[in-house]
Amino acid sequence: MVNETMVGLGKKRSVIREIFEYAKIRSAQIGKENVFDFSIGNPSIPAPASVNETLKKLIEETDSVLLHGYTSAQGALSVRESVASSVNRRFGQNTNANLIYMTCGAAASLRISFGALWEEGDELITFAPCFPEYRVFANGAGFKFVLLPSAVGTLQIDLSVLESAINERTKIVLVNSPNNPSGVIYDESNIVGLTDLLKRKEKEYGHPIFLVADEPYRELTYGKEVPYLMNYYDDTIVCYSWSKSLSLPGERIGYIALCERMQGVSDVYAAVCGAGRSLGYVCAPALMQYLVERCGEDTSDIGAYRENRDLLVGGLRSMGYDCIEPDGAFYLFLKSPEEDEVAFCERAKKYELLLVPGGDFGATGYVRVAYCVSKEQIVRSLPAFQKLADEYFK
Amino acid sequence: MVNETMVGLGKKRSVIREIFEYAKIRSAQIGKENVFDFSIGNPSIPAPASVNETLKKLIEETDSVLLHGYTSAQGALSVRESVASSVNRRFGQNTNANLIYMTCGAAASLRISFGALWEEGDELITFAPCFPEYRVFANGAGFKFVLLPSAVGTLQIDLSVLESAINERTKIVLVNSPNNPSGVIYDESNIVGLTDLLKRKEKEYGHPIFLVADEPYRELTYGKEVPYLMNYYDDTIVCYSWSKSLSLPGERIGYIALCERMQGVSDVYAAVCGAGRSLGYVCAPALMQYLVERCGEDTSDIGAYRENRDLLVGGLRSMGYDCIEPDGAFYLFLKSPEEDEVAFCERAKKYELLLVPGGDFGATGYVRVAYCVSKEQIVRSLPAFQKLADEYFK
Numbered sequence: 001m002v003n004e005t006m007v008g009l010g011k012k013r014s015v016i017r018e019i020f021e022y023a024k025i026r027s028a029q030i031g032k033e034n035v036f037d038f039s040i041g042n043p044s045i046p047a048p049a050s051v052n053e054t055l056k057k058l059i060e061e062t063d064s065v066l067l068h069g070y071t072s073a074q075g076a077l078s079v080r081e082s083v084a085s086s087v088n089r090r091f092g093q094n095t096n097a098n099l100i101y102m103t104c105g106a107a108a109s110l111r112i113s114f115g116a117l118w119e120e121g122d123e124l125i126t127f128a129p130c131f132p133e134y135r136v137f138a139n140g141a142g143f144k145f146v147l148l149p150s151a152v153g154t155l156q157i158d159l160s161v162l163e164s165a166i167n168e169r170t171k172i173v174l175v176n177s178p179n180n181p182s183g184v185i186y187d188e189s190n191i192v193g194l195t196d197l198l199k200r201k202e203k204e205y206g207h208p209i210f211l212v213a214d215e216p217y218r219e220l221t222y223g224k225e226v227p228y229l230m231n232y233y234d235d236t237i238v239c240y241s242w243s244k245s246l247s248l249p250g251e252r253i254g255y256i257a258l259c260e261r262m263q264g265v266s267d268v269y270a271a272v273c274g275a276g277r278s279l280g281y282v283c284a285p286a287l288m289q290y291l292v293e294r295c296g297e298d299t300s301d302i303g304a305y306r307e308n309r310d311l312l313v314g315g316l317r318s319m320g321y322d323c324i325e326p327d328g329a330f331y332l333f334l335k336s337p338e339e340d341e342v343a344f345c346e347r348a349k350k351y352e353l354l355l356v357p358g359g360d361f362g363a364t365g366y367v368r369v370a371y372c373v374s375k376e377q378i379v380r381s382l383p384a385f386q387k388l389a390d391e392y393f394k
Numbered sequence: 395m396v397n398e399t400m401v402g403l404g405k406k407r408s409v410i411r412e413i414f415e416y417a418k419i420r421s422a423q424i425g426k427e428n429v430f431d432f433s434i435g436n437p438s439i440p441a442p443a444s445v446n447e448t449l450k451k452l453i454e455e456t457d458s459v460l461l462h463g464y465t466s467a468q469g470a471l472s473v474r475e476s477v478a479s480s481v482n483r484r485f486g487q488n489t490n491a492n493l494i495y496m497t498c499g500a501a502a503s504l505r506i507s508f509g510a511l512w513e514e515g516d517e518l519i520t521f522a523p524c525f526p527e528y529r530v531f532a533n534g535a536g537f538k539f540v541l542l543p544s545a546v547g548t549l550q551i552d553l554s555v556l557e558s559a560i561n562e563r564t565k566i567v568l569v570n571s572p573n574n575p576s577g578v579i580y581d582e583s584n585i586v587g588l589t590d591l592l593k594r595k596e597k598e599y600g601h602p603i604f605l606v607a608d609e610p611y612r613e614l615t616y617g618k619e620v621p622y623l624m625n626y627y628d629d630t631i632v633c634y635s636w637s638k639s640l641s642l643p644g645e646r647i648g649y650i651a652l653c654e655r656m657q658g659v660s661d662v663y664a665a666v667c668g669a670g671r672s673l674g675y676v677c678a679p680a681l682m683q684y685l686v687e688r689c690g691e692d693t694s695d696i697g698a699y700r701e702n703r704d705l706l707v708g709g710l711r712s713m714g715y716d717c718i719e720p721d722g723a724f725y726l727f728l729k730s731p732e733e734d735e736v737a738f739c740e741r742a743k744k745y746e747l748l749l750v751p752g753g754d755f756g757a758t759g760y761v762r763v764a765y766c767v768s769k770e771q772i773v774r775s776l777p778a779f780q781k782l783a784d785e786y787f788k
Binding site (some may be wrong): 052104107109248 | 439441446458501505513531591601602643677678681
């Protein structure tokens with residue numbers, strides 16, 4: 001009667017969402033300040049002042065019919081030109097407006113790219129831990145979703161694991177750096193190894209393998225460089241979003257950028273336009289397009305996330321916890337002190353600590369701590385983490 | 395290498411878009427005021443003052459993290475409550491926030507609904523003339539697209555044609571009233587006939603047939619009532635958009651509403667949520683959600699469209715043209731004075747009149763005149779229409 005796959009997707013709430021809902025109920029019971037909700041990746045820092053100033057200016061100074069009217073499906077030309085010139089200036093590329101496609105955020109960027117590339121029997125490879133919705137978008141486009149473990153300890157891409165999994169049906173390799181949920185940035189040497197492998201496999205199979213870079217956290221880094229993948233590999237598609245850098249996740253604004261040296265680039269761009277059309281995306285929200293044209297390179301006060309990270313990593317390590325120091329994003333991937341991380345999360349709840357088990361990210365034995373919260377929450381939560389630690393390390 | 399269907403969709407520009415691009419080139423040659431572009435359905439009337447006032451107020455008064463943050467996937471609760479109460483008050487329904495799903499506009503509403511309902515082998519029926527993208531959205535979801543001719547002369551739904559086409563695999567009947575491109579509103583008697591037929595067929599086949607109402611033009615009417623389909627048929631899904639009523643087509647804001655008496659309504663709603671997720675729609679743009687919560691019942695100055703309609707219909711009829719007087723929307727469907735309407739459009743170009751051939755809407759022998767233009771353009775174009783008429787009627 002209806003599509004059962006869609007019913008399943010609609011009914012099965014994500015684990016993150018479950019915890020988020022629990023947090024609301026628990027806050028009502030004992031007060032919001034006593035619940036340490038580390039479940040959700042909603043930026044805690046306001047948009048930079050330039051965002052609201054620019055929005056008001058646009059509203060006051062632009063003709064309403066133009067400002068709120070349809071843009072072309074791929075985005076307003078002036079907006080795409082500004083994105084292309086930013087990419088060229090920042091990353092030494094030579095792209096242009098006709099290789100940029102504005103989207104309703106990174107999820108749309110990914111889903112449209114997948115739809116553009118998929119052919120019957122194709123596989124998409126990505127690396128655990130990863131954002132759980134990758135599977136949903138890949139399956140939605142028709143792909144077989146192949147999730148590979150990362151290198152133990154470092155969570156870099158394990159190239160020998162990749163080499164044994166890659167095959168003639170591999171159409172896409174998807175990478176996310178800085179990574180959600182681990183905060184890891186792939187080293188340049190890791191990226192060189194990855195792209196060398198892909199180049200060799202492209203030659204062997206005689207067809208392109210597309211490297212899709214999901215980059216919503218590109219600007220959220222704490223010193224380490226994030227290699228720009230087009231500089232290493234021509235068949236690269238960058239999926240970007242301003243959700244995190246401008247603290248605008250609800251406004252749905254991002255883009256797809258194709259490397260100008262990509263094989264069959266004009267067909268790939270046409271397929272992106274076709275997939276956007278087929279999926280019902282008429283254009284990215286117009287007001288937000290004009291906003292990012294004007295302040296797309298601004299960022300929220302990212303220093304606040306660094307402060308949270310340092311407080312949390314320092315505090316947890318001193319208690320005996322084991323974790324990978326995040327290079328970027330606003331997530332900490334904590335090793336569960338007991339094998340079953342779901343049991344650990346349940347125990348943490350006793351102290352009002354709400355953490356997300358790693359299973360949903362494809363990595364059991366770990367939990368995700370989203371530290372895009374107030375500094376005060378971090379400070380107030382540390383005694384609770386200590387009590388929890390006492391159960392394991394004393 | 396890439397998905398050829400998507401390449402095709404991306405490369406094949408719609409006829410409307412071709413004419414729109416021609417208009418730009420021609421305007422550069424002879425001046426914008428001398429080109430009578432009636433090709434595109436972009437509202438010509440600014441958003442009501444309340445829109446920009448409310449946007450500024452929201453920006454000034456709301457916490458940035460809340461205003462621009464993720465809403466829940468189905469839309470912010472307060473927004474869905476306001477939509478439900480508007481539907482209940484205006485149309486005597488008894489729906490609630492949990493049957494409303496906020497979307498990125500009518501295209502997303504349709505595409506998500508189709509994705510939610512589709513099962514292998516399913517068919518979707520709609521009526522010519524219709525919006526050409528219906529086929530794209532239906533095929534994108536997997537449906538066989540079945541386009542039926544409307545009743546000659548009136549362009550109402552031809553119930554005997556429908557009865558002979560409907561079958562066990564019919565999952566959706568899609569109606570659009572006021573209609574793009576004809577401006578026709580289906581009479582209440584036509585809707586009663588349609589829904590009686592569907593009820594009979596549901597009983598015969600033992601499964602629901604969903605009636606999907608695409609209603610972006612509901613508020614753009616010139617006196618005639620638009621029956622609210624939930625009042626006639628329980629298995630109704632209303633797909634709404636504020637693009638035309640608030641002149642915000644670029645901002646992508648709309649909703650899906652399910653009739654509370656629908657068969658298996660909770661599964662259908664879950665499937666809608668699942669399809670939105672699978673298609674990469676994280677949430678509808680947050681700022682625009684809060685906007686329509688506050689002024690979703692306002693409208694642009696629709697009187698201007700009526701004035702345009704009266705001028706155009708009166709003028710063209712007096713010259714000898716044959717057309718159906720539009721009850722709503724801002725389109726006029728003009729009978730081509732020669733059988734081949736493409737040839738007629740080419741001839742019209744000589745007088746700088748840019749009209750869209752009916753073939754793309756599934757109705758050859760007609761052309762669409764989009765009168766969402768300035769009154770001045772209508773006045774200045776009438777002598778050109780007269781010269782064109784002279785070639786046929788003299």
